[in-house]
Structures are given as structure tokens and as C-alpha cells.
Amino acid sequence: MSEQQYEKYYVPDQSPWPFVGAVALFLIVVGAGNYVVEVSKGKDGYGGIILLTGIAVLLYMLWNWFKDQINESMAGLYSAQLSRSYRQGMSWFIFSEVMFFCAFFGALFYARVFSVPWLGGASNNVSTAAVLWPTFEAVWPLVTTPGGTQTQAMPPGGLPLYNTIILLVSSVTCHYAHVGLEKNNRKNLTMFLGLTVLLGLLFLFFQVEEYIHAYTEMGLKLDSGIYGNTFFMLTGFHGMHVTLGTILLIVMFFRVLKGHFTPDNHFAFQAASWYWHFVDVVWVCLFIFVYLL
Known part of the structure; x- marks a missing residue:
């Protein structure tokens, strides 16, 4: 029998970045809660300072962790088996994010379908509505x-x-950037990926404008x-999530400019x-259920 061949599986050295990331997320949660x-x-108070500190630590962690991952990849340390592990990990991460937003959409659904009608006297809750909110109108x-x-x-x-x-549109440009990479068309890859980054930044700019309008002119707080x-x-x-996605795309853009990625390894x-x-799909659902319905 021929000697069985085993594929190498790279195990990186111990890394401080998961711990640093946990500290950053803790500071962000505490800071955001206090700031609100x-x-x-x-x-x-100090909520805003704690929040900004957490964001700075998170960016520091992301920068260094990305750098370590890039150096390991460019050094040829990764194998096909490790690549499958990364795919599984990213798939589970996106699934966890889907569940994250499902919880918030579930809260919106419960408020609109159950709580508001009950306060309006539905399901024989007339007396409860009269006591809790006598002048309430069950509208959304x-x-x-x-x-x-x-408001x-x-x-x-x-x-x-x-x-x-x-x-x-950004989802389309991102797709064509991927197509350009698979066909080894670096010009299309760079152009469409750059457009995707610009569209992501434009989205964030408009969302800030929307929040300013809501707070200053609509009384929506x-x-x-x-x-x-x-x-x-x-x-x-x-x-x-759009902010994080834009940061990821910016990192990919600079890696593309440095000549990273091939049609077979990207x-x-x-x-x-x-x-x-994923964030595009979530926004479509959000636009329908929060803005339209």
C-alpha cells in the first residue's frame, strides 16, 4: 500500500487580537449604552468618550488582525482544507447575523401585530386599554x-x-468586481470595487443626513x-453593519491595488x-417593513 498523504493544516501562533476585540466590543456596548x-x-458624562475609545480599539484590532491574516496568506501557509474552514466560519457568521436581525424584526412584528392592537382593545382587552392609555388609537x-x-x-x-x-446598485457593482477577479480582469475588478466602496460611503453619508433631519425637523428621536x-x-x-462592510471592501480595494488575489485564490x-x-438584503427587508408598511 502506498503511504497515505495528508494535507497540511496551518495552525497560527497564539494571537492577542480576539481578546483585544472582546475588550473593544465591551467598551462599545458600555459606551453606547451610557451615551444614549x-x-x-x-x-x-463619559459615555461618548468610552464609545469612541472602543471604536478606536476595534479599528486597531481589525488593522493588525487583517495584517497578520494577509501575511500568512501571501506566505502560502494556507491549504485547501483551511480554506474550507474559513468558508464554513464565514457562513456561520453570516447566519448568526441573520438571527441577530431576525430578533429585531421580530420585536417590530410583535409590537405592530400584537401590542398595538391589544392596547386598542382587540382580543377583549378593552378594559386594559382604557386603564393604560385611555385615548390610544391603534394605528402604526x-x-x-x-x-x-x-413625532x-x-x-x-x-x-x-x-x-x-x-x-x-452597489450589490451589482460588487458582483461585477467579483466577475472581473474570476476572469483575471484587474481593470474591471478595480473599477467596480472602487465604485462599490464609494456607494457604501455615500449610503452612510445619506443615513447621517437622515438622522439629522429626523432629530432636528421631525422630532423623531x-x-x-x-x-x-x-x-x-x-x-x-x-x-x-454597512460601516463594517465598507471597511472590509476598502481593505480589499487596497489589496487589489497591491496585486493580491488570483482567480483561484481570493x-x-x-x-x-x-x-x-447580506447587508443589501437586510436593507431591502428593512425598507419594506420599516418605511413602506
Whole structure:
């Protein structure tokens, strides 16, 4: 019998970056929570500083971890078996993100389908509605809070529609960048990937403009009842994912400029592409259920 051949499986040295990333995420969660409370109560505090520190640590971690991964890949240390492990890992990561957004869409569904009708007297809850909120009208979106705060619903036209078009177009440009890489057409790869990055940045710019408009002109804030809570929770977390996706694409763009990736070896680019298509799909669902319906 011939000697059985085993494929090598590269095991990297111990890395500090998972720990650094955990610290960064902890600072972001603590800082964001305190900052929201401080803003809602009009008080000064350290929430914003903690949040910015967490973001800075996260970016530092991403930069160094990406650098280590790139150096290992370019050194030829990875094998086909390890590549399959990366694909499985990225697939499970995106699945976890799907469940993450399903939880928030589930909260929106529960509020609209169950809570609001119950407060309006549905399912024989007339007495409960009369006690909790006597003047309540079971309509969505709720533009009046129990405390009497008035707000406005964000219309689907204007900036939200522009951002929908931008993300849909960016998904197309990302696909053609991938096609260019598979055909070893570096010109198309660079051009379409650059366009995707610009469209991602444009989306984030318009979302900031939308938030400024909501806060300053519409009275739509985090404390604007269940509608304001779900609106900023869904759009805000999606904006964070677009930010991460844009960072990934920027890294891929500079790697392309340095001549990295081949038609047969480009999973890092493929993973970033998967993630970008994921955030595009989430936005389409968000635009339908948050803005249109």
C-alpha cells in the first residue's frame, strides 16, 4: 500500500487580537449604552468618550488582525482544507447575523401585530386599554407616546429611497468586481470595487443626513416611543453593519491595488462580497417593513 498523504493544516501562533476585540466590543456596548442615556436625559458624562475609545480599539484590532491574516496568506501557509474552514466560519457568521436581525424584526412584528392592537382593545382587552392609555388609537406608526410626545413617521421617499437604490446598485457593482477577479480582469475588478466602496460611503453619508433631519425637523428621536425605538434600533444596527462592510471592501480595494488575489485564490474578497450582499438584503427587508408598511 502506498503511504497515505495528508494535507497540511496551518495552525497560527497564539494571537492577542480576539481578546483585544472582546475588550473593544465591551467598551462599545458600555459606551453606547451610557451615551444614549446621557443624551436622552440631557446630561454630560463619559459615555461618548468610552464609545469612541472602543471604536478606536476595534479599528486597531481589525488593522493588525487583517495584517497578520494577509501575511500568512501571501506566505502560502494556507491549504485547501483551511480554506474550507474559513468558508464554513464565514457562513456561520453570516447566519448568526441573520438571527441577530431576525430578533429585531421580530420585536417590530410583535409590537405592530400584537401590542398595538391589544392596547386598542382587540382580543377583549378593552378594559386594559382604557386603564393604560385611555385615548390610544391603534394605528402604526405610533406618532404619539403615552407621555404626549408628538413625532412624525419617516416617509419612504427621499433619502431612504435614495439609499435603497444606492445599495442595490452597489450589490451589482460588487458582483461585477467579483466577475472581473474570476476572469483575471484587474481593470474591471478595480473599477467596480472602487465604485462599490464609494456607494457604501455615500449610503452612510445619506443615513447621517437622515438622522439629522429626523432629530432636528421631525422630532423623531430614540425616546419617541416604540416607533422611534424600533426605527433607530433597526436602521442604526444596519448602519453599523454597512460601516463594517465598507471597511472590509476598502481593505480589499487596497489589496487589489497591491496585486493580491488570483482567480483561484481570493476567499478574502469573496467573504467581503458575501457580507456586502447580506447587508443589501437586510436593507431591502428593512425598507419594506420599516418605511413602506
